[in-house]
Amino acid sequence: MRVSVHTHETAMLVAIERHSSEDMRALIANGLDPNVAIQGKSPIDWLTEMYTRSDRFPACLRVMLDYGAELKDPCLLSVLLDDGEALRSALSANPDLIHHRTDMVSAFTPLAGATLLHVAAEYGNLNAAEALIAAGADLNSVAAIDEAGFGGHTPIFHAVNSNDNRSAPILCALVSAGARCDVLLPGLVWGKGFEWESTFFDVTPITYAQMGLLPQMHRRESDIYANIRLMIEASGRRMPALGNVPNRYLQPRA
Secondary structure: OOOOHHHHHHHHHHHHHHOOHHHHHHHHHOOOOOOOOEOOEOHHHHHHHOOOOOOOHHHHHHHHHHOOOOOOOHHHHHHHOOOHHHHHHHHHHOHHHHHOOEEEOOOOOOEEEEOHHHHHHHHOOHHHHHHHHHOOOOOOOOOOEOOOOOEOOOHHHHOOOOHHHOOHHHHHHHHHHOOOOOOOEEEEEEOOOOOOOEEEEEEOHHHHHHHHHOHHHOOOHHHHHHHHHHHHHHOOOOOOOOOOOOOHHHOOOO
């Protein structure tokens, strides 16, 4: 029985959301054209804009590329594939790449006027982040300012309350390399354009980490406070004992 195009498209969106490269490849083999828009957006854009973050993302991106899809910004290729070796080669061939700026739709922290290090931190791609840090990327480079005067965030903001705490190793790498934990922004819009869009005022990396406790962020309380501890101690401050993390009041009752 031939599966309808509509069912194919829906299945592709599910495969993208789950980061299932096997399902994506099977759907393409069964007739879905990966270069035809689904609900007005190309499959590769669905993939890069999706909120899921996992080690499986590079394999999914590779499926798209194998079938002719192209990134809007080719300079992001090795970063999104988390290919540290390829990124080091690209930086060697073109040292100016370390200063490259890009604009991407981001389900979480904005990627407008972002550097490659912002992108690596947002996706939790440690190999790419380490290659960029080693190459001398500006740890405190600022992203674009939006129409409200919000933004101007540094790469560390992408790492402090990431999906499934995926970017925690990058947070450690940034802090160890000297990234500032005391940057103060007038404001930052998380999830801009999505249903979960949330506006925060007077934001530092530490307060932005604590925003991960909000229900729309779906972060683990213990991860949030571990990241806060790292930044507090890196700033030369003493972290007090926290006897109620995770918060007992919020735990399921027997």
